[in-house]
Amino acid sequence: MTVSELTPVCKVRRLPLKGEVPVKAGERVEPDTVVAQTFVPGCPHLVAASNLLNIEPGELPSVMLKKVGDRVQAGEVIARYSAFFGLLKGRCQSPATGVVEHVSAVTGQVMIREPAVPVAVKAYISGTVTRVMPGEGVEVETTAAFIQGIFGIGGEGSGKLRLAVNDPGEILSPRQIKEEDRGCILVGGSLVTAASLRRAEEVGVTGIICGGILDKDLHDYLGYEIGVAITGHEDIPLSLVVTEGFGRIPMAQKTFTLLRKLDGQQASINGSTQIRAGVLRPEIVVPRKGAEMTKEVAATGLEIGTRVRVIRNPWFGKLGKVTGLPVELQKIESEALVRVVQVGLEGGRRVTVPRANVEILS
8 A cells, every 4th residue: 555745646547439639748637627538329229110010121111200310309209100091000109319320121120329428538636648649548647645545435536635633543523524625535534434424425525535434334324235346436426535444443644644744735536446356446646736756765575664554354454564574484373384474563562464464555
């Protein structure tokens, strides 16, 4: 999990299919700037018109009231048949509003396609367009503070950061969410409750960042059990980024201190999470205009003093520093022989866990 005060951030913004890119390389963009747009073909509807009219497929074109390319409304009559001086009658109505796309004299079917759906891809972050992919999208780069979470829900959003608590161990309560927080991204402490999420939704908050959330509160807010393999498409008006894990877990001091420093600045948030192939973590990006990059040494692996988080029970979510890296393989409860790491947890306790059970906090 990355927690960096200043780092280059590059985002690829791509359309689902070919379209138009209205921006140019070198252009400055904001989170709400549309950088690519297209139209997705509407849903097609097939109508077995000849069957409904009780005629042969080859007769269909002659009884059509609408021709290919004509616009129709849902329920509008598109074909009518009459025989034996009006004793036999039949009509066919459009099942949807759209355009007559095809009339088949072979199958006797009529295809009605709903109107195309406009799709606009926004920049998501404040930055500069560094590359344009004609007809597809762009790359946007910026220098920013960058924080990754453990879990999140909700899609992309942007707004002003506001520190809503005074301590990383504090619970974000509904009374701490004010009317003037509309459009803001709130920084909580150790826990956000379902009541707080509902209050945030009522006010119009863009997003919430907190240390933890209880599974029952998540279920209570969403109304259903969530599959944590892939999130981000929930039908909710805000985004949530959990930085530590499930339960009441104080936000890591490094993360909280950085967010306190960034209080009042414009930020982008994305709760989308994918924990299977192609891992995607929820994130907060805070562009730092005018900030100078300092050369940072990338962490190459575990070493004495490395800050880590334990990601398996019984110490799940606990933070600490590496105090020892035994070379010998050690037997764990499953009787497997694995490499282990000795960690000094915050609070003074020392534990030994498999190296696979920790993640480095950069």
